[in-house]
Amino acid sequence: MTLALIWLLQDILQVLATETLIVPDLFLMGLVSFGASRRFEPQSLLWSAFAGGLLWDARWTGLLGFSALLYVAAIWLFLALWGRIPQAGRSPILLGFVALGLHLAVGLGHFFSWGDAATEPLFVNQQILALPVVVLVGWWGCRGEKDGE
Structure with a gap:
């Protein structure tokens, strides 16, 4: 339910920001934080990534299944x-860097699928806006492991 709300929040923000910017991939960051905190089984995360990607493609892009592929590949990795x-090596900083790398990889996949060099500033803004989200993912994702959940 929480992942569905995160997806819906990202969709609403994207509707409000259309033509101005591309919002950070909150759904992907939610998947990463739940994966790090072990609040979901891996199979549930992969199915959630697939479903969220299909919904995103049906809503925003013409290439149905592409975002699902990117999300599932990112979460599997x-x-x-x-x-x-x-x-002992899992830290919020490490999780933040991993989340940032995944956000960048999925963002690059979407960027190259657009095929328009004019969207480069939108892509750069999306990555910059993702930095506070990545910090929250690092903190919140590792919180569950430290608390012994």
Whole structure:
């Protein structure tokens, strides 16, 4: 339910910001933070990523399934990498850098699919606006592991 609300928030913000900027990928950051805090099973996260990507494509893009592919690949990579890091090495800063890398990778995938060089400033603004979100993901995602959840 929380991921659906995050997706809806991102959609509403994108509607309000259309033609001005591209909002940060809040849904992807929500998936990453839930994956780090182990609040969901990995299969649930992957299915949520798939469903959220399909909904995003149906709402905003003409290439149905592309965002789903990007989200599932990003979450699968995140779960594989995060699972290999020892518990003692998992920190909010590391999670923030991983989340930023995933946000950049998914953003680049979308940017190259647009095929328009005029959208470059929108892409750069999206990545800059994602920085506070990444900080929150680092803090909130590691909070569950530190609390012993």
